[in-house]
Amino acid sequence: MTITQQPPEVTGPPAVIGPPPVVAPPAPREVHRDVLIDLMARDERVVCLDSDTGLFAGVDWGAAADRYINLGIAEQNMMSVAAGLARSGRIPYVHTMATFAATRALEQVKLDIAYNEVPVRIVATHGGLSGGHYGTSHHSLEDVGVMRMLPGMTVLVPSDAATTRELDRASTYRPGPVYLRLGRSGTPDLPAGAETPEIGRARSLRAGTDVTLVASGPYPVLAALEAAGDLATVGVSAEVLEVHTVKPLDTEALVAAAEHTTGLVVVEEHWAAGGLGSAVAECVAELGLARPVRRVAVGDHFTRGRGGHRHLLAANGITAEEVAARVWEVLGR
Amino acid sequence: MTDPDDAELRERCLRVRESIVRMCANPDGGHLGGSMSMVEILVTLYHRVLRIDPAEPTAPDRDLLILSKGHGAIGLYAALAERGFFPADWLDRYAAADEPLTAHPTRAVPGVEMPTGSLGHGLSVGAGFALDFRLTGSDRRCFVILGDGELQEGSNWEAAMAASAHRLDRLVAVVDRNRLQITGPTEDAVGLEPLADRWRSFGWEVVEVDGHDLTALHTALGEAPRVSGRPTVVIAHTVKGKGLPYIEGQTRSHYARLTGKPAKRALAVLGAHRRRTEQSA
Numbered sequence: 001m002t003i004t005q006q007p008p009e010v011t012g013p014p015a016v017i018g019p020p021p022v023v024a025p026p027a028p029r030e031v032h033r034d035v036l037i038d039l040m041a042r043d044e045r046v047v048c049l050d051s052d053t054g055l056f057a058g059v060d061w062g063a064a065a066d067r068y069i070n071l072g073i074a075e076q077n078m079m080s081v082a083a084g085l086a087r088s089g090r091i092p093y094v095h096t097m098a099t100f101a102a103t104r105a106l107e108q109v110k111l112d113i114a115y116n117e118v119p120v121r122i123v124a125t126h127g128g129l130s131g132g133h134y135g136t137s138h139h140s141l142e143d144v145g146v147m148r149m150l151p152g153m154t155v156l157v158p159s160d161a162a163t164t165r166e167l168d169r170a171s172t173y174r175p176g177p178v179y180l181r182l183g184r185s186g187t188p189d190l191p192a193g194a195e196t197p198e199i200g201r202a203r204s205l206r207a208g209t210d211v212t213l214v215a216s217g218p219y220p221v222l223a224a225l226e227a228a229g230d231l232a233t234v235g236v237s238a239e240v241l242e243v244h245t246v247k248p249l250d251t252e253a254l255v256a257a258a259e260h261t262t263g264l265v266v267v268e269e270h271w272a273a274g275g276l277g278s279a280v281a282e283c284v285a286e287l288g289l290a291r292p293v294r295r296v297a298v299g300d301h302f303t304r305g306r307g308g309h310r311h312l313l314a315a316n317g318i319t320a321e322e323v324a325a326r327v328w329e330v331l332g333r
Numbered sequence: 334m335t336d337p338d339d340a341e342l343r344e345r346c347l348r349v350r351e352s353i354v355r356m357c358a359n360p361d362g363g364h365l366g367g368s369m370s371m372v373e374i375l376v377t378l379y380h381r382v383l384r385i386d387p388a389e390p391t392a393p394d395r396d397l398l399i400l401s402k403g404h405g406a407i408g409l410y411a412a413l414a415e416r417g418f419f420p421a422d423w424l425d426r427y428a429a430a431d432e433p434l435t436a437h438p439t440r441a442v443p444g445v446e447m448p449t450g451s452l453g454h455g456l457s458v459g460a461g462f463a464l465d466f467r468l469t470g471s472d473r474r475c476f477v478i479l480g481d482g483e484l485q486e487g488s489n490w491e492a493a494m495a496a497s498a499h500r501l502d503r504l505v506a507v508v509d510r511n512r513l514q515i516t517g518p519t520e521d522a523v524g525l526e527p528l529a530d531r532w533r534s535f536g537w538e539v540v541e542v543d544g545h546d547l548t549a550l551h552t553a554l555g556e557a558p559r560v561s562g563r564p565t566v567v568i569a570h571t572v573k574g575k576g577l578p579y580i581e582g583q584t585r586s587h588y589a590r591l592t593g594k595p596a597k598r599a600l601a602v603l604g605a606h607r608r609r610t611e612q613s614a
Contacts, residue, residue, distance in 0.1 A: 047468070066468060067468065069464065069499065071495050071499075072494065074494070074495065076453075077457045077488060077491035077492050077495055080454050080457030080458045080460075080488070081457050081460050081461035081464060081492075081495065083447075083458055084458040084460065084461020084462040084464070084465065084475075085464060085465050087446075087447070087461070087462070088462055088465035088466075088469075090468075092461075107454075108488075111451055111454060112447070112454055112457075112458055115448060116440075116447070116448070
């Protein structure tokens with residue numbers, strides 16, 4: 001199976017004359033596409049359902065061609081079709097944007113997929129603010145909270161291409177439904193040396209003794225790492241814990257963090273209500289960990305500012321500076 | 334093949350209607366009218382059309398039935414019990430605490446393939462099953478019973494488009510066209526006509542039948558799909574509250590609690606119908 005042409009890029013910067021950028025990291029959806037192409041060839045139970053995303057344009061599926069189904073721009077129907085397929089013993093992957101999966105088609109995800117405990121894999125692109133200039137309709141600041149409320153839903157938020165690839169592969173045969181939240185465009189790789197991600201286990205990306213930065217998603221993890229580096233220069237030792245599995249949450253890792261640092265700052269690309277920050281706060285409160293928790297997330301407002309992904313992150317306070325400011329609060333300084 | 338329009342099926346329909354009336358005696362009542370309207374559809378499917386075995390309700394080669402109009406649960410339960418999927422005394426405990434029979438069906442009930450209740454899901458799920466049949470090369474069929482008011486949910490039309498586009502001819506929709514919803518006639522709420530043309534324009538093979546005519550239902554449902562590569566919809570013209578003439582075709586039949594005199598009256602009317610049928614036979 002080969003890709004005979006690249007999918008059309010819907011938007012992007014105008015063509016410029018001059019040298020191309022150094023190697024751009026692949027978009028996570030393209031990482032997923034390649035994982036799925038390989039999987040489809042190996043397992044006849046796997047079905048690719050598309051809502052006309054354009055992601056699979058030009059893919060030569062070979063013998064698996066009849067298992068690529070474009071259901072058109074109709075996300076609700078796609079979720080229920082996936083449920084019927086999964087009840088028949090198949091492993092359907094559905095593809096849409098995060099906010100359409102989590103809000104437009106939520107009832108189908110809740111009743112037909114989650115309630116039936118079927119192994120549908122919801123591959124959601126344009127997570128968080130990665131839709132950038134597409135605007136509020138394409139920003140997804142509720143999806144992680146929505147999905148983690150649903151019983152039995154595994155919620156994965158990988159932070160770079162390698163993590164996307166590993167978690168995608170690791171979740172293929174996981175019982176029950178899986179929500180895989182991806183950004184729109186490629187993001188920088190995490191620093192080398194991180195262990196292979198394992199579903200349900202947080203990863204320590206940097207050791208620290210004063211404060212724990214709990215982060216989820218590409219830019220929040222990068223902001224946490226940058227903040228930790230900045231804080232080190234002024235004598236604050238910040239641990240960085242990457243939570244790529246929001247559900248089931250690695251509570252053991254949070255307990256351990258609370259034991260050796262004085263507080264937690266959670267960083268995510270999501271509304272503060274309902275996401276990882278809420279999950280961590282629930283855990284800390286319910287387990288009586290007696291540690292302060294601060295959240296770096298989008299506040300109780302729709303996206304502020306207009307523009308590209310990184311611009312919106314800054315405009316909405318998902319930055320290393322904001323992380324550091326919350327750290328000082330936690331440390332009481 | 335026995336004559337489908339025979340005394341046995343008529344008696345089954347009567348018993349199913351009596352069971353529906355009895356379930357409406359619980360303190361919360363039940364969706365009477367829309368359950369009574371689809372009795373012949375259910376009895377024809379379970380006793381003449383579906384490839385099923387109540388002794389093996391999850392047999393891999395079985396045909397599937399999804400009651401997308403999940404509020405018709407008491408009709409479904411009565412029909413499943415009549416077909417032998419579970420003991421008839423389960424019906425006596427309809428809506429009782431922690432018993433399997435609830436106001437909308439769940440998979441705790443043998444014979445229920447998908448939980449339903451929120452309208453506009455069943456046809457899409459059925460399309461998923463039919464897609465699996467196509468990929469597998471199976472001759473199984475999936476029947477989906479839709480309410481007519483339910484067709485106001487837009488997701489049905491997403492499913493209708495997708496099913497014809499992907500040539501899901503093992504999918505058969507059955508519309509219980511009783512022309513009433515909670516507030517009154519469907520055509521006074523958000524009208525569905527021209528309903529057959531709408532389905533045709535979505536690429537479906539359309540068959541219209543009298544939904545209380547067992548012979549016509551058997552032919553229409555049994556023959557589907559009549560056209561290879563095309564999903565079939567059987568629009569069954571029915572009467573809401575069928576079997577109880579004093580509520581037939583009336584909006585108030587939608588939901589009722591039947592205890593005491595009303596329950597006795599309903600059972601007496603059904604009993605009288607049975608005696609008339611036996612005398613004329």
